[in-house]
Amino acid sequence: MLFPRTCLACAKNVHANNAHAVICDACMASVPLYDALHCPVCMRRIPASGTPCHPEAKYVLAPATHYAHAPVQKLIWQMKYENWMTAGAPVGTLLTNYLRALPHDFTDYHVVPVPLHKNREWKRGFNQAAVLGAHVSTAFHLPTIAKNLVRIKETPAQADQKDYALRETNIQGAFHVERPAEFKGKNILLVDDVTTSGATIREAVRVLKSAGAKKIIAAVVARAR
Ligand SMILES: [Zn+2]
Protein backbone atom coordinates (compact mmCIF):
# COMPACT_ATOMS: atom_id res chain seq x y z
CA MET A 1 0.00 0.00 0.00
CA LEU A 2 1.23 3.42 -0.93
CA PHE A 3 0.99 6.13 1.68
CA PRO A 4 -0.11 9.54 0.48
CA ARG A 5 2.97 11.67 0.73
CA THR A 6 3.28 15.38 1.36
CA CYS A 7 6.05 17.70 0.31
CA LEU A 8 8.36 18.50 3.24
CA ALA A 9 8.59 22.12 2.12
CA CYS A 10 5.04 23.13 1.15
CA ALA A 11 2.97 20.25 2.59
CA LYS A 12 1.07 19.74 -0.68
CA ASN A 13 0.63 16.19 -1.91
CA VAL A 14 3.61 14.84 -3.78
CA HIS A 15 2.73 13.32 -7.12
CA ALA A 16 2.84 9.51 -6.95
CA ASN A 17 5.48 9.12 -9.65
CA ASN A 18 7.65 12.01 -8.47
CA ALA A 19 11.23 10.78 -8.43
CA HIS A 20 12.19 12.84 -5.39
CA ALA A 21 9.58 11.29 -3.09
CA VAL A 22 9.84 13.77 -0.20
CA ILE A 23 9.66 17.06 -2.07
CA CYS A 24 7.32 18.24 -4.84
CA ASP A 25 8.63 19.22 -8.27
CA ALA A 26 7.70 22.88 -7.72
CA CYS A 27 9.69 23.16 -4.45
CA MET A 28 12.60 21.24 -5.95
CA ALA A 29 12.61 23.63 -8.93
CA SER A 30 12.37 26.64 -6.60
CA VAL A 31 15.85 25.98 -5.19
CA PRO A 32 18.22 28.40 -6.97
CA LEU A 33 21.55 26.82 -7.85
CA TYR A 34 24.79 28.76 -8.16
CA ASP A 35 26.53 28.72 -11.53
CA ALA A 36 30.15 29.08 -10.50
CA LEU A 37 32.89 27.96 -8.14
CA HIS A 38 33.36 30.23 -5.13
CA CYS A 39 36.37 31.55 -3.28
CA PRO A 40 36.21 29.97 0.21
CA VAL A 41 37.77 33.07 1.78
CA CYS A 42 35.57 35.88 0.49
CA MET A 43 32.78 33.83 -1.19
CA ARG A 44 33.20 35.68 -4.49
CA ARG A 45 32.42 33.77 -7.67
CA ILE A 46 35.55 32.51 -9.34
CA PRO A 47 35.54 33.39 -13.03
CA ALA A 48 36.02 30.45 -15.41
CA SER A 49 39.27 32.04 -16.57
CA GLY A 50 41.65 34.20 -14.59
CA THR A 51 43.32 33.86 -11.23
CA PRO A 52 41.35 33.28 -8.03
CA CYS A 53 41.18 36.24 -5.63
CA HIS A 54 42.57 34.28 -2.64
CA PRO A 55 44.97 31.57 -3.92
CA GLU A 56 46.21 30.98 -0.36
CA ALA A 57 42.97 29.09 0.29
CA LYS A 58 44.47 25.95 -1.33
CA TYR A 59 41.06 24.82 -2.55
CA VAL A 60 37.97 26.20 -4.22
CA LEU A 61 34.44 25.85 -2.97
CA ALA A 62 31.71 24.35 -5.14
CA PRO A 63 28.43 25.05 -3.31
CA ALA A 64 25.27 23.97 -5.12
CA THR A 65 23.10 26.48 -3.28
CA HIS A 66 22.72 28.54 -0.12
CA TYR A 67 21.48 27.09 3.17
CA ALA A 68 19.08 30.02 3.62
CA HIS A 69 16.52 28.43 1.28
CA ALA A 70 13.87 26.65 3.36
CA PRO A 71 13.50 23.56 1.13
CA VAL A 72 17.29 23.06 1.30
CA GLN A 73 17.35 23.20 5.09
CA LYS A 74 14.45 20.80 5.33
CA LEU A 75 15.91 18.35 2.84
CA ILE A 76 19.29 18.28 4.56
CA TRP A 77 17.72 17.90 7.98
CA GLN A 78 15.54 15.07 6.67
CA MET A 79 18.53 13.35 5.13
CA LYS A 80 20.61 13.53 8.30
CA TYR A 81 18.05 12.79 10.94
CA GLU A 82 15.05 11.09 9.33
CA ASN A 83 15.60 9.16 6.16
CA TRP A 84 18.79 9.34 4.16
CA MET A 85 17.45 6.86 1.61
CA THR A 86 14.59 9.03 0.39
CA ALA A 87 15.93 12.52 1.18
CA GLY A 88 19.44 11.65 0.02
CA ALA A 89 18.24 11.41 -3.60
CA PRO A 90 16.94 14.98 -4.03
CA VAL A 91 19.87 16.40 -2.05
CA GLY A 92 22.27 14.47 -4.28
CA THR A 93 20.37 15.73 -7.33
CA LEU A 94 20.85 19.37 -6.27
CA LEU A 95 24.59 18.78 -5.99
CA THR A 96 25.01 16.87 -9.26
CA ASN A 97 22.78 19.27 -11.24
CA TYR A 98 24.90 22.17 -10.04
CA LEU A 99 28.21 20.41 -10.76
CA ARG A 100 27.03 19.34 -14.22
CA ALA A 101 26.20 22.94 -15.19
CA LEU A 102 29.65 24.24 -14.17
CA PRO A 103 32.12 25.05 -16.92
CA HIS A 104 34.51 22.55 -15.38
CA ASP A 105 35.80 19.13 -16.29
CA PHE A 106 35.89 16.62 -13.41
CA THR A 107 37.19 13.65 -15.39
CA ASP A 108 40.49 13.33 -13.56
CA TYR A 109 39.09 13.87 -10.06
CA HIS A 110 38.66 11.37 -7.25
CA VAL A 111 35.71 11.64 -4.86
CA VAL A 112 36.56 11.84 -1.15
CA PRO A 113 33.63 12.23 1.28
CA VAL A 114 34.40 14.17 4.46
CA PRO A 115 34.46 11.39 7.05
CA LEU A 116 32.61 11.26 10.35
CA HIS A 117 34.27 9.91 13.46
CA LYS A 118 33.46 6.20 13.64
CA ASN A 119 31.43 6.64 16.83
CA ARG A 120 29.21 9.26 15.26
CA GLU A 121 28.78 7.23 12.07
CA TRP A 122 27.90 4.20 14.15
CA LYS A 123 25.26 6.19 16.05
CA ARG A 124 23.77 7.75 12.91
CA GLY A 125 24.08 4.56 10.89
CA PHE A 126 25.59 6.30 7.86
CA ASN A 127 27.71 9.22 6.79
CA GLN A 128 25.67 11.80 4.85
CA ALA A 129 28.82 12.94 3.01
CA ALA A 130 29.39 9.38 1.80
CA VAL A 131 25.76 9.22 0.57
CA LEU A 132 26.34 12.42 -1.42
CA GLY A 133 29.76 11.24 -2.56
CA ALA A 134 28.13 8.13 -4.03
CA HIS A 135 25.71 10.33 -6.01
CA VAL A 136 28.59 12.41 -7.39
CA SER A 137 30.69 9.34 -8.15
CA THR A 138 27.79 7.70 -10.05
CA ALA A 139 26.82 10.87 -11.93
CA PHE A 140 30.35 11.63 -13.15
CA HIS A 141 31.75 8.07 -13.26
CA LEU A 142 34.48 9.03 -10.81
CA PRO A 143 36.37 6.68 -8.51
CA THR A 144 35.97 7.19 -4.75
CA ILE A 145 38.87 7.02 -2.34
CA ALA A 146 37.25 5.65 0.81
CA LYS A 147 38.57 4.94 4.29
CA ASN A 148 41.83 6.76 3.66
CA LEU A 149 40.97 10.20 5.01
CA VAL A 150 39.68 9.29 8.47
CA ARG A 151 38.39 11.30 11.39
CA ILE A 152 40.38 10.44 14.47
CA LYS A 153 38.98 13.05 16.82
CA GLU A 154 35.42 13.32 18.07
CA THR A 155 34.35 16.95 17.88
CA PRO A 156 31.04 18.51 18.88
CA ALA A 157 28.63 18.84 15.93
CA GLN A 158 29.73 21.96 14.06
CA ALA A 159 26.15 23.21 14.00
CA ASP A 160 26.11 23.28 17.82
CA GLN A 161 29.20 25.46 18.02
CA LYS A 162 28.31 29.07 17.52
CA ASP A 163 31.83 30.30 18.11
CA TYR A 164 33.80 30.18 14.86
CA ALA A 165 37.17 30.49 16.62
CA LEU A 166 36.29 27.51 18.81
CA ARG A 167 35.31 25.45 15.76
CA GLU A 168 38.70 26.18 14.27
CA THR A 169 40.50 25.01 17.43
CA ASN A 170 38.35 21.91 17.94
CA ILE A 171 38.79 20.64 14.41
CA GLN A 172 42.60 20.82 14.47
CA GLY A 173 44.09 17.36 14.28
CA ALA A 174 40.67 15.82 13.58
CA PHE A 175 41.74 14.11 10.35
CA HIS A 176 44.36 11.56 9.49
CA VAL A 177 45.45 10.03 6.19
CA GLU A 178 46.00 6.27 6.40
CA ARG A 179 47.71 5.81 3.02
CA PRO A 180 49.24 9.09 1.76
CA ALA A 181 50.46 7.48 -1.50
CA GLU A 182 46.83 7.04 -2.57
CA PHE A 183 46.27 10.83 -2.55
CA LYS A 184 49.64 11.85 -3.98
CA GLY A 185 49.30 13.82 -7.23
CA LYS A 186 45.50 13.31 -7.35
CA ASN A 187 42.83 15.90 -7.95
CA ILE A 188 40.22 15.60 -5.22
CA LEU A 189 36.52 16.35 -5.15
CA LEU A 190 35.96 16.61 -1.40
CA VAL A 191 32.25 16.14 -0.68
CA ASP A 192 30.18 17.30 2.30
CA ASP A 193 26.60 18.40 2.97
CA VAL A 194 26.96 21.90 4.45
CA THR A 195 29.81 24.29 5.11
CA THR A 196 29.41 27.02 7.69
CA SER A 197 32.66 28.47 9.01
CA GLY A 198 34.67 26.36 6.57
CA ALA A 199 36.81 25.02 9.43
CA THR A 200 36.12 21.34 8.71
CA ILE A 201 36.92 21.62 5.02
CA ARG A 202 40.03 23.73 5.66
CA GLU A 203 41.41 21.12 8.04
CA ALA A 204 40.60 18.25 5.67
CA VAL A 205 42.27 20.18 2.82
CA ARG A 206 45.36 20.80 4.96
CA VAL A 207 45.74 17.08 5.64
CA LEU A 208 45.04 16.08 2.01
CA LYS A 209 47.57 18.61 0.76
CA SER A 210 50.26 17.33 3.11
CA ALA A 211 49.59 13.86 1.67
CA GLY A 212 50.40 15.35 -1.75
CA ALA A 213 46.93 15.98 -3.21
CA LYS A 214 47.01 18.27 -6.24
CA LYS A 215 43.87 20.33 -6.91
CA ILE A 216 41.04 20.21 -4.39
CA ILE A 217 37.46 21.25 -5.05
CA ALA A 218 35.18 21.12 -2.01
CA ALA A 219 31.71 20.26 -3.32
CA VAL A 220 28.94 20.94 -0.82
CA VAL A 221 25.17 21.04 -1.18
CA ALA A 222 24.89 24.30 0.68
CA ARG A 223 27.00 27.04 2.09
CA ALA A 224 25.61 28.69 5.19
CA ARG A 225 27.75 31.81 4.95
ZN1 LIG B 1 6.42 21.50 -2.26
Ligand SMILES: [Zn+2]
Ligand atom coordinates in the same frame (compact mmCIF):
# COMPACT_ATOMS: atom_id res chain seq x y z
ZN1 LIG C 1 38.47 35.56 -2.46
